[in-house]
Amino acid sequence: MSDTRPYKITGKTGSWEIVIGLEVHAQVSSKLKLFSNGAASFGSNENENLDLLDIGLPGTLPTINSFVIDQAIKSGLALNAKVNNFSIFDRKNYFYPDLPLGYQISQYKEPIISDGYIDIDINENDSKRIRIERLHLEQDAGKSIHDQSPEDSFIDFNRAGVALMEIVSHPDLSDWDEAGDYVTKLRNILRFANTCDGNMQEGSLRCDANVSVRKPNNALGTRCEIKNLNSIKNLMKAIEFEANRQVSLLESGETIAQETRLFDANSGKTRTMRSKEEAHDYRYFPDPDLLPLKIEEDRIHQISKTLPELPAQLKERLKSQYNLGSYDARVISAELETAKYFEDLSEGRDPKQAANWIISNLFGKLNEIDKSISESPISSKKLGKLLDLVNDGTISNKIAKEVFEEMFMSSKEAKEIIEEKGLKQISNEDDIEKLVDKIILENETQVNQFKEGNTKVMGWFVGQVMKLTKGQANPGIVNKIILKKLNN
Amino acid sequence: MLIDKKVTKKIAFLARIGLTEKEAEDFSKDLSNILKWMEDLKKIDVKNVDPLRNINDIELLEREDIDFSKNSDQRKLLANAPKKNGNFFTVPKVIE
The missing domain is CATH 1.10.10.410 (Arc Repressor Mutant, subunit A)
Structure with a gap:
């Protein structure tokens, strides 16, 4: 473990250290919401996934979803954290139209999970440990839509009550690259554990970033919180902008106001979010509708047995089982789908060849059209058939690349293209x-x-x-x- | 007084409760008395007593995560809305 990255910002007065802590909201993969029988699915018609509790009708009471508890435990174990045998649900009180009860059920002083960590890669050989303070369960709010009418805001409560895991890091991150790496890795771990689908477009994973700057070894500076960052790219851009903004303010003799800011992806800037007066006084107190959540050691033990292979273990296995180098193993293990694609492709073939084709050819083409490997026009099976034609001498590696380009555009099989274009290798x-x-x-x-x-x-x-x-x-x-x- | 009128007004605002000046004054007294009583309670030595979270000796019930094909009747739920538009509940415009 070491912390060797150089300071990212050098101003008129020298180097500045950036201190970043992240709060990630990860939607728990489950069928039902945290405390009700409303469906937790995405993409339904508006106000379709509602239970009486979700719109705060009188006389309704919360009952906790057993599977969601298991998912939180599983996530905690995957994050090297402590599962607390005793935790409490609290009410976080505030008024907003997408929160019909006037409070969000969350966990305040006694969360279900505490003290975990993620190791992020600094370079080939070094990693840095980012401590996780806590993971707690809470309800999501509904969605307000402001652009449908001049007089009214429209509310869709489908999301209201869906289970979220709020995962809070210690302020151990020192620049936007580390922040990006941390969220990428966290997202991966949750996806491997199958506790959150990690789909940032659909809002299954959102980030808030606390950013402050200081001169090396000085006391912590005043921090600003940037809310609702919905992609890793935006998270990194927002932190870079915000840290630089703070440095230029301080260097011109001004002070930082502690406030909540919003990131505008179009301008690449953060701006003050009009602060709701006194809104931060949430007056937490234990929810009298819910008893303490007690988790027996046996339950934790049973769940630990169901924990699938995680990215770090997969990376090691790729090295030992397939003899991949550090770099290849890291790239292949970075996404669940990539690993699966690789394992399918390398079955009965040279793993090094498989890894090379994925990293140098497939990723290159996918980047060009801005698609992920799960959306690849060439499946692992199809690519496998192409490699087989290289390996049995039907075509050369060079021709294979041409065929690959063609396959990418046309969705045809390699064999078809080779026959159509008469590309067969002359070995006679x-x-x-x-x-x-x-x-x-x-x-x-x-x-x-x-x-x-x-x-x-x-x-x-x-x-x-x-x-x-x-x-x-x-x-x-x-x-x-x-x-x-x-x-x- | 532990709680002055300013604090009472703030609490009332957070709870969206309107108070007259007289009410604010009266509640300040009441709330201060409650807090004072809490201060008295604090003097009791509870070093060897576990905190009581609930008076009932029962455990938290858990619900099974079962796939429901259909939720509550959307039309019935929307029918109770003070104001709606299509499938949406509507409220006076909220500006961020």
Whole structure:
């Protein structure tokens, strides 16, 4: 463990240290909401997933979802944290139209999970430990829509009451890159554990960032909280902007006001969120409708047995089982889908070849069209068939790349494309010999150069054969035959 | 007085309760007396007593996470809304 990244901001007065703590809201994967029978699914029609409790009708009482508790325990274990045998649900009181009860049920002083950590990679060999203070369960609020009418705000309560895990880090992050790495890793761990789908577009994972700056070794500066960052890219941009904003204020002799800010993705800037007066006085108190949550050791033990392989373990397994290098193992283990794709592709094939194709070819093309591996037009099965055609000598590696490009556009099978375009590799030695003979006959100058000891001219001969065969000649055989003929 | 009128007014505002000046004064006295009584309670030595969270000796009930094909009748729920538009509940415009 070490903390070796250099300071990211150097102002007029020297280096500045950035101190960042993150609160991540992760939606628990479950069928029902935290305390009601409302469905927790995404993409339903507005106000369809409602239970009486979710809209705060009188006489309704919360009953906790057993599976959600298990999911929180599982997440806690995956984050190397302590599962508390005793925790409390509190009411966080505030008024807002998307919160019909006038309070959110959350956990305040005694959360279900505390004291975990995530190790983020600083470089190939070094990692940094980011401590997690707590993970607690709470209800999501409904959604307000302000642009439908000039007079009214529209409310959709589908989300109201859905279970969230709020995961709070210690202020151990020192720059926006670390913050991005931390959320990426946290998201992965939850997805591997299958406790949150991590879909940031759909809002299953949202971040708030607390940012302050100080001169190295000085006391902590005043912090600002940036709310509701809905992508890792925006999170990083927002922190970079905010830290620089604070430094320039301080360097011009001004002070930082502690406040909540919003990030505008279009301008790339943060701005003051009009603060609701005294809104931060939440007057937490234990919810009298809910008894303390007691978790027996046996329950924790049973859940620990169901914990699947996590990214760190997967990375190690990729190294030992498939002999992948550190870099490949890290890239392949970074996403659940990538790992799955790799394991499918490398079955019965050379793992190094599989990893290379994914990292250098597939990722390149996917980046061009801004898609993830799960949306890849070429499935692992299809790519596997292409690799098989390389490995049995039907096509060369070079041609395979051409076929790959074509597959990416057309969704055709490799074999179809090779047949259609006549791309099959020429491995027939007689055919190649004839070509080589012809080239040698017609190019006396180059033959003499070779005989005088200029072996570099060898490449020229190979090039000629490739030109005549449109790159389809088997390079190994071409080399062998040219050498044989020239040395005669 | 432990709780002055200013504090009482703030509490009332947070709870969205309107108070007259007279009420604010009266409640300040009442609330101060309650707090004073709490201060008295604090003097009792409870070093060896576990905090009581609930007077009933019962455990927290848990609900099973079962897939329901349909939730409560949306129309019936919306029918009780003071104001609505299509499938939405509506409220006077809230500006952030």
